[in-house]
C-alpha cells in the first residue's frame with residue numbers, strides 16, 4: 001500500500017504519476033473506511049484529494065502555509081502531513097480534531113472552523129512574512145460556499161490594495177452544505 005509509506009510531506013514527492021493515481025484512490029478508500037466508523041465530513045474531503053496532493057507536490061510544507069476554508073476539508077492534508085494513525089480517534093475526546101488546529105500540528109497554519117476567514121488570515125500571514133523579510137508561500141483554499149461570507153469580500157478588497165504575493169484557490173464545486181442559494185459565485 002502506497003499510503004502506508006506516506007509519513008511526512010516529502011514522501012509524496014518521490015512517487016511517479018501512476019503511483020500518485022493509486023495513492024489518490026487509496027486515500028479515498030481510507031477516508032471512507034475511517035469516517036464510516038468515527039463520523040466526520042466525507043464528501044467535502046473526497047472532493048479535495050487531488051487538490052491537496054498537488055499542493056503537497058508543489059509546496060514545501062510546513063515552511064509554506066496553506067489555510068483551509070472551511071477547515072472540514074483538511075483530512076487529506078492531515079494524512080499527507082503524517083497523521084494517518086490518528087484517524088482512529090478522529091473527532092473523539094482527546095483525539096485528532098476534524099479541523100486544522102495549530103496546537104495539533106505545525107502543518108496547521110490557521111484554525112478554521114467558521115468559514116470565510118482564510119483570505120484575511122492569509123493576507124495577515126503574507127504581511128507578517130514581508131515585514132520580517134521572510135520568504136515562503138501562503139495559499140488560501142476557499143470553497144464556493146465559504147466565498148459567500150462577507151468577510152471573504154472584505155479580504156479580497158484589502159488584498160487588491162495590499163498587492164501581496166499570496167495565492168487564493170477557489171474550490172468551486174457548486175455545493176455548500178447543501179445546494180448553493182443565490183447568484184454568487186456565478187455559475
Ligand SMILES: Cc1ncc(C[n+]2csc(CCOP(=O)(O)OP(=O)(O)O)c2C)c(N)n1
Nearest residue numbers: 044070113114115143144145146175176177
Ligand atoms: C461562518 C460559518 N457559517 C456557516 C458555517 C457552516 N458551514 C460549514 S461547511 C459550510 C459550507 C462549505 O461549503 P464550501 O466552502 O463550498 O466547501 P465544500 O464543503 O463544498 O467543499 C458551511 C456553510 C461555518 N462553518 N461557518
